[in-house]
Amino acid sequence: xxxxxxxxxxxxxxxxxxxxxxxxxxxxxxxxxxxxxxxxxxxxxxxxxxxxxxxxxxxxxxxxxxxxxxxxxxxxxxxxxxxxxxxxxxxxxxxxxxxxxxxxxxxxxxxxxxxxxxxxxxxxxxxxxxxxxxxxxxxxxxxxxxxxxxxxxxxxxxxxxxxxxxxxxxxxxxxxxxxxxxxxxxxxxxxxxxxxxxxxxxxxxxxxxxxxxxxxxxxxxxxxxxxxxxxxxxxxxxxxxxxxxxxxxxxxxxxxxxxxxxxxxxxxxxxxxxxxxxxxxxxxxxxxxxxxxxxxxxxxxxxxxxxxxxxxxxxxxxxxxxxxxxxxxxxxxxxxxxxxxxxxxxxxxxxxxxxxxxxxx
Numbered sequence: 001x002x003x004x005x006x007x008x009x010x011x012x013x014x015x016x017x018x019x020x021x022x023x024x025x026x027x028x029x030x031x032x033x034x035x036x037x038x039x040x041x042x043x044x045x046x047x048x049x050x051x052x053x054x055x056x057x058x059x060x061x062x063x064x065x066x067x068x069x070x071x072x073x074x075x076x077x078x079x080x081x082x083x084x085x086x087x088x089x090x091x092x093x094x095x096x097x098x099x100x101x102x103x104x105x106x107x108x109x110x111x112x113x114x115x116x117x118x119x120x121x122x123x124x125x126x127x128x129x130x131x132x133x134x135x136x137x138x139x140x141x142x143x144x145x146x147x148x149x150x151x152x153x154x155x156x157x158x159x160x161x162x163x164x165x166x167x168x169x170x171x172x173x174x175x176x177x178x179x180x181x182x183x184x185x186x187x188x189x190x191x192x193x194x195x196x197x198x199x200x201x202x203x204x205x206x207x208x209x210x211x212x213x214x215x216x217x218x219x220x221x222x223x224x225x226x227x228x229x230x231x232x233x234x235x236x237x238x239x240x241x242x243x244x245x246x247x248x249x250x251x252x253x254x255x256x257x258x259x260x261x262x263x264x265x266x267x268x269x270x271x272x273x274x275x276x277x278x279x280x281x282x283x284x285x286x287x288x289x290x291x292x293x294x295x296x297x298x299x300x301x302x303x304x305x306x307x308x309x310x311x312x313x314x315x316x317x318x319x320x321x322x323x324x325x326x327x328x329x330x331x332x333x334x335x336x337x338x339x340x341x342x343x344x345x346x347x348x349x350x351x352x353x354x355x356x357x358x359x360x361x
Contacts, residue, residue, distance in 0.1 A: 018117070022077030024234050026084060028225035029215070029280065033088060035208055036215040039146040040092035042160030044214050048087045050096045050164070054103035055083025062112035078117050082106045085125035085281060088215025089273060089320070090132075093144050093173070096164050098136065102128040122327045123287045130320040143211045145175035175211040179271045182263060183316040192263035205270040216273040226279025238292050239299035240278040246303025247274060254311070262311065274306060277319040287327045294330075294337040301326045 037045050059079035063070050073079075086102050110124030111117065133140045147154035155163060155173070162168035176184075178200040185195035204210055208218025216222075229235045251265035268274060273281075282288060282302050289298050302322045309318025344350055 017076070018078060019076040021234060022081050024232055025229065025280065026077065026081055028229050028234075029084060029088070030225075032208075032218050032221040032225060032276075033084070033215050035218045035221055036088065036092065036213075037149065039148050039209060039217070040144065040214060041147050041149045041151075041154040042157050043155060043163045044092040046160055046164040047090065047092065047094055047096065047099050047214065048084075051087040051090070051099035051103055052080060052083045054100040055079045055086070055107055058104050058107040062108050062116075066112065066116070068116070073117060076117070079107055079111075082111070082124045086128050088276065089125065089129045089213050091140060091142050091144070092214040093142065093163055093170055094139055095167075098132060098139050102132050105131050118286055120286055121330075122324055123281055123284050126281060126320045126323045126327075130324055133315070133320065141180070142170065143175050143177050143180070144170060144173040145211050146209055147173055177212050177271070177316070178205065178210060178267075179310070179316045182267070182271075183310075186261070191260045192267070193259070196263065196267065200267065200271070202266060202270060212271075213273060216276050219270050219275045222275045222279060226275070229279065229283075235279065235283040236292070236295070238295035239283050239288060239302075242296045242299030243278045243282055243303040243306075244269060244274065246300045247307050250304065250307045268307065268310070272310070272317045273319040277302065277306070277323060281319070282323055282326070287323075287330060289330055289333045289337065291334070291337050291339040294333040297333055297337065298326050298330065301329065 033048075037048065056074065056079055060070055060074055063073055083103050083106065086106050087099060090098060090102065106124035106128035110122060110127040111120045114120040159168060163170055176199075178196075181199045182192060182195050186192070206219050208221065210217050226235070226240060230237060230240075247268050248265040251262065251268045254262035255264040278299075282299060289295050302319075305322035305325055306318045309315060309321055313321075315321070341348065
């Protein structure tokens with residue numbers, strides 16, 4: 001038998017590497033990020049720069065302490081993407097130390113404590129966001145109204161430095177998110193219709209010209225980036241569809257049951273970080289299940305927890321908590337829902353070959 005052309009496995013190889021995937025995800029995030037920088041102005045740009053540079057610095061320091069080479073991991077884009085996602089989830093005018101400390105949590109504690117890229121249990125950006133939200137609730141809930149770049153009423157570059165690196169007051173630009181106002185309105189006895197009539201409109205919410213986190217406001221641009229990732233096969237539909245579908249179905253049932261207490265599904269899909277979570281955070285390869293069935297369970301669990309925390313919990317936004325809780329459940333999902341091994345059935349038994357059946361006839 002001629003064996004000259006035979007090679008050892010694995011025979012299946014994916015095109016591109018980690019760096020290529022990271023660059024595609026960052027490219028998909030660019031439109032929503034650019035829109036966030038446009039409507040929130042210089043302070044948002046300064047915060048993004050601080051968070052990205054801090055993420056790279058802590059990545060380099062962690063690699064140095066671990067005795068690992070810097071160049072291959074530092075420039076594969078993984079640390080940059082973690083810092084990027086973290087910045088998008090922060091209040092756009094948060095002080096510099098929020099971005100810096102968040103980057104430390106994401107990179108040093110969220111990734112390198114577990115051994116580095118590919119070995120972390122929790123999504124680094126969401127671990128940092130939730131830690132910051134619990135530890136510094138005042139700084140993490142200071143929202144501002146849109147103040148487009150270079151517009152007369154937006155802060156100039158010098159004032160922006162004072163906002164981000166000093167303690168310049170931002171009360172003149174302050175505002176609240178629709179989801180926060182909904183939470184407050186319900187506690188004060190107002191119905192969703194009363195609150196939404198004054199503070200929420202679907203079209204501006206979808207476009208993103210509203211108060212909110214730096215990169216979470218434009219649902220349409222985030223959706224476009226997510227669809228492009230699906231088209232490039234960077235992600236699959238299982239987690240986004242199951243997450244968004246679960247939120248939609250739960251919100252629709254609750255709204256039909258009691259519209260005076262529960263807002264409708266479009267409000268939930270067009271506010272907060274649901275869309276960004278569905279396409280860019282919950283789909284993290286490392287912290288989500290391996291099998292398609294497991295990913296459906298994971299996405300549905302995220303959607304269920306987001307809705308429950310938003311509706312019945314103490315925080316108006318539950319995306320970060322939901323992702324971390326389902327990250328913790330991922331090993332359990334992978335244990336019970338395993339992908340089928342090539343050449344074997346779901347129970348691990350060898351498949352009967354077609355030729356063998358013909359031979360026996």
